[in-house]
Amino acid sequence: MDIEVLPARDTTRTLHDPLWWRSAVIYQVYVRSFADGDGDGTGDIAGVRARLPYLRALGVDAIWFNPWYVTPLADGGYDVEDYRRIDPRFGTLEEAELLIRDALAFGIRTLVDIVPNHLSAQHPWFQQALAAGPGSPERERFWFHPGKGEHGDEIPTHWTSSFQGSTWTRTTDADGTPGEWYLHLFTPEQPDLNWNHPDVRREHEDILRFWFDRGVAGVRIDSAALPVKDPTFPEVPDRPGPGGHPHLDRDGIHDIYRSWRAVADEYDGARVLVGEVWLDDAERFAQYLRPDEMHTAFNFDFMTQPWNAARMRGSIERTLAEHAPVGAPATWVLSNHDITRPVTRYGRADSGFAFDRKRFGTPTDLARGTSRARAAALLVAALPGSMYIYQGDELGLPEVELPREVIEDPMHFRSGGVDPGRDGCRVPLPWSGAESPYGFGTDGAHVPWLPQPSDWASLTVEAQERDPASMLALYRAAIALRRGSGDLATEALAWLDLGADVLAFRRGEHTASLTNFGPVPITLPAHRGVVLSSAPLEEGALPPDTTVWLDL
Numbered sequence: 001m002d003i004e005v006l007p008a009r010d011t012t013r014t015l016h017d018p019l020w021w022r023s024a025v026i027y028q029v030y031v032r033s034f035a036d037g038d039g040d041g042t043g044d045i046a047g048v049r050a051r052l053p054y055l056r057a058l059g060v061d062a063i064w065f066n067p068w069y070v071t072p073l074a075d076g077g078y079d080v081e082d083y084r085r086i087d088p089r090f091g092t093l094e095e096a097e098l099l100i101r102d103a104l105a106f107g108i109r110t111l112v113d114i115v116p117n118h119l120s121a122q123h124p125w126f127q128q129a130l131a132a133g134p135g136s137p138e139r140e141r142f143w144f145h146p147g148k149g150e151h152g153d154e155i156p157t158h159w160t161s162s163f164q165g166s167t168w169t170r171t172t173d174a175d176g177t178p179g180e181w182y183l184h185l186f187t188p189e190q191p192d193l194n195w196n197h198p199d200v201r202r203e204h205e206d207i208l209r210f211w212f213d214r215g216v217a218g219v220r221i222d223s224a225a226l227p228v229k230d231p232t233f234p235e236v237p238d239r240p241g242p243g244g245h246p247h248l249d250r251d252g253i254h255d256i257y258r259s260w261r262a263v264a265d266e267y268d269g270a271r272v273l274v275g276e277v278w279l280d281d282a283e284r285f286a287q288y289l290r291p292d293e294m295h296t297a298f299n300f301d302f303m304t305q306p307w308n309a310a311r312m313r314g315s316i317e318r319t320l321a322e323h324a325p326v327g328a329p330a331t332w333v334l335s336n337h338d339i340t341r342p343v344t345r346y347g348r349a350d351s352g353f354a355f356d357r358k359r360f361g362t363p364t365d366l367a368r369g370t371s372r373a374r375a376a377a378l379l380v381a382a383l384p385g386s387m388y389i390y391q392g393d394e395l396g397l398p399e400v401e402l403p404r405e406v407i408e409d410p411m412h413f414r415s416g417g418v419d420p421g422r423d424g425c426r427v428p429l430p431w432s433g434a435e436s437p438y439g440f441g442t443d444g445a446h447v448p449w450l451p452q453p454s455d456w457a458s459l460t461v462e463a464q465e466r467d468p469a470s471m472l473a474l475y476r477a478a479i480a481l482r483r484g485s486g487d488l489a490t491e492a493l494a495w496l497d498l499g500a501d502v503l504a505f506r507r508g509e510h511t512a513s514l515t516n517f518g519p520v521p522i523t524l525p526a527h528r529g530v531v532l533s534s535a536p537l538e539e540g541a542l543p544p545d546t547t548v549w550l551d552l
């Protein structure tokens, strides 16, 4: 269907709105893969600055940048060596400051990524700790521990890493003999910090101020339920009760975010804390969102649901119910830099998401997946709360099955090569042209750091801007309508019962969103007009795998 161009936005209003984050559309930029300004094959801040008009045209309120700090890239930048400097591959601090300023001039706020659980093993603190040896104050900022057994050669606990395998690596003492072990919930290149140590707390509060002073509007908090550990290092119980897990969601974690909130509240305007909180327990999840802690947290429950009306509705109901008591808005997330792209996921027999179910060669119906991803985008854009868009989802990019020899993600290696890892959703974006690098870099640039498929010509921004039926056109229209609609901005959700295959709800008296998960078209309820549809209606009926917004 044709999508009309909507009026430009009132940036003054948004920038001064202290509650902007409650209904914001936040675009996630994975800098390494967004746009390459200096032509070395790696995306950078110069590339982002050059593409700000694109983000303004998309209509987003804010950008969240994955870590752009100095890093050995052992885990895509989630191994930070220096929080106060930009990695030279991505640019300079001055460029970051200019980017924050330029983005604001376009009415777009900036969020940066903070990784409290761990540092890079190359960080001076860890290097000092290794050099200083057992029993030193330098080691107390981390979790060094003697091994078990007569010779200390048995790991201190059998905790499992989030990336599979052990969470302990043994050090070597100055005289060359095997020494203590140190804890790393992720790779050995990411040693865990000891959050009982005052230096660790002070340093992170300073880092927050460093970035708030530079005008960032908030932080995304990485692995936010992990930093606090049980210092007695017990094994993980079979069924840990609330707060009973030795390294996940311990009660002491909330003090950290209360003090971060106090730092954020020292600043003018709302500086927001957004948590990456993976927890099954809805009540425990909501505790992170109490009024003196984080503003919002990612809603992974919804993101992992398969393409199924009842499952998705159940998740939406749970989400709204768990947020209500703490007064925090929900977030809606279809993917991120860790997750299989939606057009691929929804085109598979198993359309839900779990890290341990990823395999090479999974059969995928991309046409079906794309229809569903379009429908999903409209569905989430109609829900109350804030919405996150991972770069490239607005272009309908599929997950790329990369040749093993180019994969860098440690998740792939630590699975023994069984899991393809997460690089398939991190392939550099296609901007223009008929072949790689598709405008990702400057003319004559190096090849992109991950190879782009040869059949992406129709997925470029340039191609989609010419096509009123493209995924990009749909995203632009949905975001503009959402911004312009009083109902979608403010009104509560009320379910409409249109049968088991349809997920339908009203926002206010006049706006409804209907998604057909069933195999046959469904008749629409009485309405004044069609506002937007993810696919053309069929003789007035809503086809399978389609969402429509109606003016009732």
Ligand code: GLC
Residues within 6 Å of the ligand: 075, 076, 078, 115, 186, 222, 223, 276, 337, 338
């Ligand atoms: C988070 C990040 C992921 C990273 C991990 C360790 O889950 O999203 O990319 O690998 O934390 O920092």
